[in-house]
Amino acid sequence: MKVKKQKRHRRAVRFFTACFGFREPFKVLCxxxxxxxxxANQITPADTALANTLGATVKIFTTRCVLAELKSLGESYSESFNAACNLITARCDHDKRRSAVACITEVIGENNSEHFFVATQDAELRKKMQEIPGVPVIYALRNSLFLERPSGLxxxxxxxxxxxxxxxxxxxYKMLKKKKKVAIEEAADASDANESDVDHMLDTQVVKANIKRDRTNVKDQVRFKRNKAxxxxxxxxxxxxxNGKKRTDGNTNASSEKESKIVDNTTRNGSRKCKRSRKSKNVTEATV
Structure with missing residues (x-):
């Protein structure tokens, strides 16, 4: 049974978070x-018990009218009055004390803009809260807490x-119309620009084709060659x-002349020496 109850509570919490924008930490108005x-049933601490039922952290609120009503009930409700004083007080802006049902319905309003979970044991208040969209209701049975399923309304x-x-x-819708107009105008401008570019390209191609035709016609004509000198x-x-060759020739001539001179000198010197030697031999023979 606990598993089924937890699944049912999770579905209800998902419904209110997805459709009505409830966010953690959840606010509970008691x-x-x-x-x-x-x-009376020793469901304490209250914040942990509520957190286990909703599956998230919780802040508990009450109103000044609820506190005044508990105080007026006497000593039998003094313990509950002291416990309620420790809770966070929500603004109700009532100068005179009103009943808890009227005060909580005014605080919730038509749309529950503050995103309150209403925790009550009053059957009349539970019915009123089910008629208002976006108001989840929590109630207790003995030692357990329950979250009511979302109503058909x-x-x-x-x-x-x-x-x-x-x-x-x-x-x-107006913004979408304006955007469409702007997009159509931009598309028209772009198409005009593309058409002008295409026309320019066609013109250039025609001119090039004409130039080529003229050239081919000129080449086909007979051309007479002139005799050039x-x-x-x-x-x-x-x-x-x-110049390099001349220099080389001069060098070769000079070297050849030098070589011829050296050869003549050597021949002359050799002949002279031979003559001297012969003279000396003749002189020696004559003396003998």
């Missing part, structure tokens, strides 16, 4: 009957809200002597 039941309201979200508002036959011309 009346005097709920506080009294928690103390709350499901219908959630579906209608989803349909409204899917449809566009007037402002969104020609240079001398390169085979009949002498080769030009470069």
């Amino acid at each position: 009346d005097g009957t709920f506080v009294y039941h928690l103390l 709350q499901h219908q309201f959630a579906k209608a809200a989803e349909e409204e979200r899917s449809h566009m508002t007037k402002l969104e 020609k240079g001398p036959n390169p085979l009949s011309c002498k080769k030009k002597k470069t």
